[in-house]
Amino acid sequence: xxxxLLLLFxxxxxxxxxxxxxxxxxxxxxxNAALSINRPAEIVSGDVLILNIAQRGDKKLSNPAPxxxxxxxxxxLGQTGSVxxxxxxxxxxxxxxxxxxxxITLDKDHNGSTGSIIAFSxxxxxxxxxxxxxxxxxxxxxxxxxxxxxxxLTTVSPNAAIIMLTQAIGNDPFYSNWAxxxxxxxxxxxxxxxxxxxSIGAAWAIxxxxxxxxxxxTSLTVSERNGAILLALKPDCPAFSLTSVTATxxxxxPGTSNVTVTG
Numbered sequence: 001x002x003x004x005l006l007l008l009f010x011x012x013x014x015x016x017x018x019x020x021x022x023x024x025x026x027x028x029x030x031x032n033a034a035l036s037i038n039r040p041a042e043i044v045s046g047d048v049l050i051l052n053i054a055q056r057g058d059k060k061l062s063n064p065a066p067x068x069x070x071x072x073x074x075x076x077l078g079q080t081g082s083v084x085x086x087x088x089x090x091x092x093x094x095x096x097x098x099x100x101x102x103x104i105t106l107d108k109d110h111n112g113s114t115g116s117i118i119a120f121s122x123x124x125x126x127x128x129x130x131x132x133x134x135x136x137x138x139x140x141x142x143x144x145x146x147x148x149x150x151x152x153l154t155t156v157s158p159n160a161a162i163i164m165l166t167q168a169i170g171n172d173p174f175y176s177n178w179a180x181x182x183x184x185x186x187x188x189x190x191x192x193x194x195x196x197x198x199s200i201g202a203a204w205a206i207x208x209x210x211x212x213x214x215x216x217x218t219s220l221t222v223s224e225r226n227g228a229i230l231l232a233l234k235p236d237c238p239a240f241s242l243t244s245v246t247a248t249x250x251x252x253x254p255g256t257s258n259v260t261v262t263g
Contacts (some may be wrong), residue, residue, distance in 0.1 A: 019161040019206065019235050022047055022119035026192045026200075029113045035104040040119040043094050048123045048233060051102075052088040052116050053196040054167035059096040059109040061086035066104045068092050075140040077169060077225045085150035086110075087140050087227035093125050095130065105111075111199035116190050120161060125235040134160040134234035139168075140227040148175070150216035150228035155207055161233040162186070163204040164216040166226060172196050173220035178203035181214020182228070209234070 023040035035053065043049070051069055055061050061084055063074035069090040077085035086107075106113055123132045138151045148166045153160075164178060164186055172193045178186035180200075186203035193199025207213065216230045 012219065013197065016133050019120055019157065019202065021120040021189065022121050024116060024118040024190050026116035026190055028192075028194050029115075030111065030194065030197075034106055035115040036115055037104070037115050037117050038101045038103050039098055040117055043096055043119045044100060044121070045096040046121075046123075046125055046237055046252055048125065049092050050118050050120070050163065050165070050231070051092075051093055052165045052167065052200050053088040053104065053113065054067070054169055054193070054200050055086040055088075055106060055110045055113040055183060056169045056198050057063065057084045057086070057110040058082050060084050061110055062107055062124045063088045063105045064104045066090065066102060072137050072231070073140045073229060075142060075227055077167070077227050078141050078144065080170075080225070083170070087167035089140065089165055089229055091132065094119070106109060109263040112194050114193045114198045114200050116192065116200055116202065117139075118163075118202055120233055122197050122236055123161070124234040125204075127234070132231040133198055137232075138168040138230045140229045141256050142225070144223070144225045146173075146220045146223040148218050148220060148226045148228040152215050153213045153230050153232050155210045155232045157234050158209050159235045160210070161204055161235070162207050162213055162216075163202065163231045163233065164228060165231070166201045166218060166228045168193075168199045168220060168224045168226040169197070170224040171222045173224050174199075174200045175201040175218045175220060177217070177219040179218075180205075180216045182211065183207040183213075186216075219248045
């Protein structure tokens with residue numbers, strides 16, 4: 001009887017990255033003061049930082065230009081009487097020399113603002129221009145109701161992090177019922193602001209499979225002009241690598257062996 005001796009040497013490299021939320025930091029400002037936001041604790045080089053700002057003023061406002069930050073989108077959320085509203089969202093990739101706090105100079109005409117930074121680890125930042133996004137981010141969508149809605153994205157990578165950011169200027173509503181069609185319920189990261197002036201919020205979840213997120217939404221406690229945007233961060237997940245497979249027939253007579261490797 002022929003005996004087949006199979007020597008199978010598998011030297012795989014496994015690296016299953018998982019995006020994790022590292023921390024957050026929020027601050028408020030009134031009138032002509034700049035926003036000074038503390039660096040989220042425990043961030044390291046390569047982490048992705050997302051900055052969300054809402055401003056209220058008596059004249060048309062503009063997007064701030066904080067040093068080192070890249071504008072994702074900014075939008076005038078509309079005017080009621082003399083009240084003007086501006087929403088702005090930015091990102092940056094942390095370096096080894098991040099400051100203890102970030103100072104954001106605002107329009108001299110603003111009379112109330114809120115800003116927050118959230119940090120994420122496990123993101124692939126090796127793309128063109130070191131972009132951390134799985135797909136091009138959406139744009140801020142404006143509405144005037146007790147529901148904030150964000151335009152859907154179509155992700156291309158499994159386990160992308162779906163993040164929804166909101167801005168409301170007026171009655172400082174609270175947010176609840178964060179969700180998208182996929183991955184579904186989102187976990188709130190922050191909900192903060194100045195009473196009766198401005199508020200911002202954020203929530204997120206991991207989307208296990210690529211595809212359409214559906215519209216993002218969250219409920220506001222009062223009807224107010226608001227903005228909302230969805231982002232998708234790409235996970236740092238190198239592909240499975242199979243280094244070596246060897247099958248050896250130790251018999252002197254001819255023999256056949258089938259080897260199947262699934263990874």
